[in-house]
Amino acid sequence: MNRLTLTCFCVCICLMLGIGSVHAQENVIDEVVWVVGDEAILKSDVENERLNAQYEGRHFDGDPYCVIPEELAVQKLFLHQAEIDSVTVTDQEVLQGVEAQMSWLIDQIGSKEKMEEYYNKTSTQIREMLRENIRNGKTVQQMQQKIVGDIKLTPAEVRNYFSRLPQDSIPFVPTQVEVQIITREPKIKEEEIERVKKELRDFTERINKGETTFSTLARLYSEDPGSARRGGEYGFTGRGELTPEFANVVFNLTDPKKISKVFETEYGFHIAQLIEKRGDRISYRHILMKPRVDEKDIERELNRLDTLANDIRKGKVTFDEAATWVSQDKDTRNNHGLLANPQTSTSRFEMQQLAGLISQEVAKTVENMQIGEVSQPFTMINGNGKEVCAIVKLKNRIDGHKATISEDYQRLKEIVTAKRSEEKLQEWIVEKQRATYVRISPEWRKCDFKYPGWIKQ
Structure with missing residues (x-):
């Protein structure tokens, strides 16, 4: 708009x-x-x-x-x-x-x-x-x-447009980086999973007994920051806007007075309550709770990644190979761990984009790295809100510069198109x-x- x-x-x-x-x-x-x-x-x-x-x-x-x-x-x-x-x-x-x-x-x-x-x-x-x-x-x-x-613009039209621009009007492109990542998710103990599921079942029992309301418990305990303050409530949503596991549960709810069974998604464990259905869209409340990771399990994964990083530095294995076979990041492991920028559909990130779209921890780690360097292991919160362990490699850095056709053609094309x-x-x-x-x-x-x-x- x-x-x-x-x-x-x-x-x-x-x-x-x-x-x-x-x-x-x-x-x-x-x-x-x-x-x-x-x-x-x-x-x-x-x-x-x-x-x-x-x-x-x-x-x-x-x-x-x-x-x-x-x-x-x-x-x-x-x-x-x-x-x-x-x-x-x-x-x-x-x-x-x-x-x-x-x-x-x-x-x-x-x-x-x-x-x-x-x-x-x-x-x-x-x-x-x-x-x-x-x-x-x-x-x-x-x-x-x-x-x-x-x-539709040809490369010649883009070049001609920028060849006529005064030097002080040529856009400045901030520093961009290309980053590869390997992540490992520490294993959560079964007793911790059972603790979370029991707490959610207790919530359901308290609501059914009339001791409290779903909204109140969501405000107090839900770990979904997008809905907790609204009592767990989301506005009308289509099936395609939800993860399949979540959609399969909430779209099968028929009675607003009943609460779903405890179910799991990649974000954690949930209970949900129907508010209203309108055609193929649904309004609902939910409570999300995430099992806690034991510090010993985090330390174990950090040590594993530290050993892997040393092997990469010694040439025993490449980062590309390790990302493919070791990483648990489903979005990058099939691309040798290379992060993709959803805003530009490229692998290049400005530093602010890297912090906002991926992780502040990744951005801080990469900021002072040299091209080809592999980081020390660190922890971060991934896109699902879970704590994971990671190492990164700085694949490339393009320092801030005046835009050029050879380096920034797609960006310049977008400017001319606009x-x-x-x-x-x-x-x-x-x-x-x-x-x-x-x-x-x-x-x-x-x-x-x-x-x-x-x-x-």
């Missing part, structure tokens, strides 16, 4: 939920300040967005009373064209967006109950108010994608302005608009 679409999306949410300023709404006499086609932009629309921008710390490039209505007007152009072209968003996409936004609101406020109290509305009412905004936002996105189409997309959208907006009725109140015309064609001569 580009800045324009995101801004318009946020405006609608804030207006419908009442975010902004009650004081402003009490003292501003509402009026129509713009008309675009047969759609009106109200003074209250603009004022609410201005106040919301202050709350979020957004800074406008110009007078907000000029920038905001123009952004809203552009959104209305896209929505009008989408209606003409029959560009639609599926109910499932809207529902998914609504639930994601509801989860965001609950996270910000602290709980569903606090959210309802804050807005003085039920969750159902809030959900219904969000529906149209999200449909509009997604419709604008689809319309923009249709206008832009599939932009620029071409923006140019096509701007050309479309200018053309659409000419064919659309626009009326702006006289006191709102004294602006340096991004698109001057709003005011017809």
Whole structure:
């Protein structure tokens, strides 16, 4: 979602939920300040967005009373064209967006109950108010994608574009690294697994006896940081968004009063409770608990990796071979342990990406390593939230530099593609302005608009 679409999306949410300023709404006499086609932009629309921008710390490039209505007007152009072209968003996409936004609101406020109290509305009412905004936002996105189409660039076009750039405009590429990893997961003792499963069964018994609620226990004990503060609750979710083991359990729940049996996934052990089913989507609560690893077992795996690292350094085995046969990292072992960057679909990471997407421990370990060096063993938390032991090898480092075609072609291609997309959208907006009725109140015309064609001569 580009800045324009995101801004318009946020405006609608804030207006419908009442975010902004009650004081402003009490003292501003509402009026129509713009008309675009047969759609009106109200003074209250603009004022609410201005106040919301202050709350979020957004800074406008110009007078907000000029920038905001123009952004809203552009959104209305896209929505009008989408209606003409029959560009639609599926109910499932809207529902998914609504639930994601509801989860965001609950996270910000602290709980569903606090959210309802804050807005003085039920969750159902809030959900219904969000529906149209999200449909509009997604419709604008689809319309923009249709206008832009599939932009195909040749290497010659990318080279020509950057050959014309002044030196001080060529983008700087931060230091990037390529890293291989071997991980081992310390074995958890059977008695520890039984302890966790018994505790979850005890939770179920207490809930069934009416001694407490599922939500209360989830807030107190669940080790899923994404849902614990919400009482273990997740919004409506499709089967494909869940791990197969988890989906097989929660999608077979039929009675909201019953709690699942204890079950295991790669994240740990769970119990779950149905909230509601809607078609092929489900809303549920769950409690996650993770068995603790004994320090002696961690030490045993660290020693094993230390021996392996020494063998690699002595040339007895290569890192590639060890990763294939020893590593328990299912995402990398079939690629000789090479980490993949999900944001770029390459093996290159900027250091901040490595810390945020993989592990801060990996980033700290790699930072001062030499190319080809194998690290000392260390512990880290993997993507499933489990503590594992690891060694890494710095396969390559590309120091920070001005972008070049030879080293950074894909990055430069993305920049040119984005620029071409923006140019096509701007050309479309200018053309659409000419064919659309626009009326702006006289006191709102004294602006340096991004698109001057709003005011017809």
